[in-house]
Amino acid sequence: MLSVKVKIGLEIHVQLNTKSKLFCSCSTNSENSKPNKNICPTCMGLPGSKPALNKEALKKAMRLALALNCSFPKAIFFSRKSYFYPDMPKNFQITQYEIPIGKNGSYQLKNKKIGIWRVHIEEDPGKLIHKGGTIKTAQNVLIDYNRAGIPLCEIVTAPDFSSIEEVKEFLSGLISTLEHLRIYDPLNGSIRSDINISIMGGSRVEVKNVNGIKAVEHAIKYELSRQKNMVKIGKKIKMETRHFDADMGTTVSLRTKETEEDYGYIFEPDLTWIDLTKEFISDIKKNMPELPKEREKRFLKQYKISRSEASVICMNFRLAELFERVAKQVDAKLASKWLRTVLIGVLAYKNLSLRTAHIDEKKLIKALKLLESGEITEKTCKELIIKLVNGEKFDPANYVVEKRLKKVADKKELEKVIKDALKENKKAVSDYKSGQKEAIHYLAGQVMKKTGGRAEMRIVMERLKELLNSI
Numbered sequence: 411m412l413s414v415k416v417k418i419g420l421e422i423h424v425q426l427n428t429k430s431k432l433f434c435s436c437s438t439n440s441e442n443s444k445p446n447k448n449i450c451p452t453c454m455g456l457p458g459s460k461p462a463l464n465k466e467a468l469k470k471a472m473r474l475a476l477a478l479n480c481s482f483p484k485a486i487f488f489s490r491k492s493y494f495y496p497d498m499p500k501n502f503q504i505t506q507y508e509i510p511i512g513k514n515g516s517y518q519l520k521n522k523k524i525g526i527w528r529v530h531i532e533e534d535p536g537k538l539i540h541k542g543g544t545i546k547t548a549q550n551v552l553i554d555y556n557r558a559g560i561p562l563c564e565i566v567t568a569p570d571f572s573s574i575e576e577v578k579e580f581l582s583g584l585i586s587t588l589e590h591l592r593i594y595d596p597l598n599g600s601i602r603s604d605i606n607i608s609i610m611g612g613s614r615v616e617v618k619n620v621n622g623i624k625a626v627e628h629a630i631k632y633e634l635s636r637q638k639n640m641v642k643i644g645k646k647i648k649m650e651t652r653h654f655d656a657d658m659g660t661t662v663s664l665r666t667k668e669t670e671e672d673y674g675y676i677f678e679p680d681l682t683w684i685d686l687t688k689e690f691i692s693d694i695k696k697n698m699p700e701l702p703k704e705r706e707k708r709f710l711k712q713y714k715i716s717r718s719e720a721s722v723i724c725m726n727f728r729l730a731e732l733f734e735r736v737a738k739q740v741d742a743k744l745a746s747k748w749l750r751t752v753l754i755g756v757l758a759y760k761n762l763s764l765r766t767a768h769i770d771e772k773k774l775i776k777a778l779k780l781l782e783s784g785e786i787t788e789k790t791c792k793e794l795i796i797k798l799v800n801g802e803k804f805d806p807a808n809y810v811v812e813k814r815l816k817k818v819a820d821k822k823e824l825e826k827v828i829k830d831a832l833k834e835n836k837k838a839v840s841d842y843k844s845g846q847k848e849a850i851h852y853l854a855g856q857v858m859k860k861t862g863g864r865a866e867m868r869i870v871m872e873r874l875k876e877l878l879n880s881i
């Protein structure tokens with residue numbers, strides 16, 4: 411395939427996990443609230459109301475800016491971004507334009523450094539609900555302002571990505587970083603990206619509001635092939651903004667791109683300059699939680715697992731947390747292997763994750779202990795993990811006894827079974843000796859049958875090979 415020079419940049423929005431909104435004391439938790447319950451004159455933009463900055467949101471965004479190696483300005487202020495739309499009753503959004511909290515940062519991928527242009531905070535608008543149809547066909551549009559004023563952090567990267575893989579690596583790393591910083595709760599909504607894509611130095615196309623990593627992958631895939639086809643048939647790629655239709659997996663044109671100036675940014679006079687003093691910044695630095703890459707290094711030393719294992723575990727905050735708790739009670743290498751491959755594999759097969767599945771941790775540790783002590787086979791351990799993921803109610807130790815799944819651990823017993831199998835299957839033995847090596851699988855099958863599947867396949871194969879070669 412023709413290699414095409416691809417340039418991708420991201421603008422990412424994440425909700426900061428503060429208790430109250432960015433400029434008022436309304437709750438950010440509207441899970442059990444009716445529409446328009448978590449509102450006040452400030453987030454509704456009523457005349458006479460004045461915003462006051464939530465310091466927690468500022469501190470959390472500064473932690474992220476620091477984790478992304480950004481530099482801080484001496485002081486910050488906020489701007490009004492004017493736009494007229496029913497989701498924003500003030501007709502402007504309070505955001506940062508001229509001076510963001512952090513700028514000129516970077517994020518290290520495996521093989522490349524990605525530039526971070528800026529990190530800033532802003533308020534979320536309200537939510538439009540199109541009753542009985544889509545944006546084009548709905549008869550009525552309702553507005554819920556519970557979200558109006560919720561703190562968002564925006565991260566803008568340089569257009570340094572040249573493949574979907576790099577974008578995915580960055581987004582997974584970013585999510586893990588956000589969770590390690592304790593500033594983001596994935597249950598409160600996925601990360602939202604605007605993607606800028608251009609090929610072969612052509613015009614930049616922006617795909618707006620893409621939710622989660624999977625959709626970003628699909629949107630880029632579609633957009634790259636669309637742009638390549640345009641070039642192929644000799645058409646010019648227009649600079650424009652497109653919308654990603656997640657159901658169709660396609661992008662459609664929204665409008666030709668407006669420039670930032672169209673928003674008419676002005677200084678927000680209701681909020682003053684905020685000095686980021688040395689003391690304030692050093693306090694943020696002092697209280698920085700461990701970042702995924704630091705944790706990865708610690709795992710190498712503390713648990714003696716390989717770099718690639720540590721890297722996979724630390725890219726998933728919940729997995730890293732679970733691993734550390736399990737490794738207190740079970741051998742770390744065994745825990746790493748079984749959590750990273752078997753548990754995550756079973757979860758993925760069921761379209762679940764550690765976030766959405768409720769794994770009984772005590773039972774998980776019990777199952778791994780049974781494996782560690784040699785009481786059950788790997789096959790049985792996997793069976794127990796599948797039951798745990800399915801949320802079945804059982805006790806691993808009792809289950810193993812009831813179902814007679816205890817491993818044939820007695821060497822003498824296993825030796826006798828293997829020798830019996832060889833005696834009873836002379837044809838398979840002579841087939842093996844005459845070069846048909848696959849006959850060993852038949853013999854191993856006979857051994858497993860005799861033990862009711864309670865022997866460790868790896869050990870059976872090893873011993874069979876030794877005995878067959880000595881005949």
Ligand SMILES: [Zn+2]
Nearest residue numbers: 434436450453
């Ligand atoms: Zn409010």
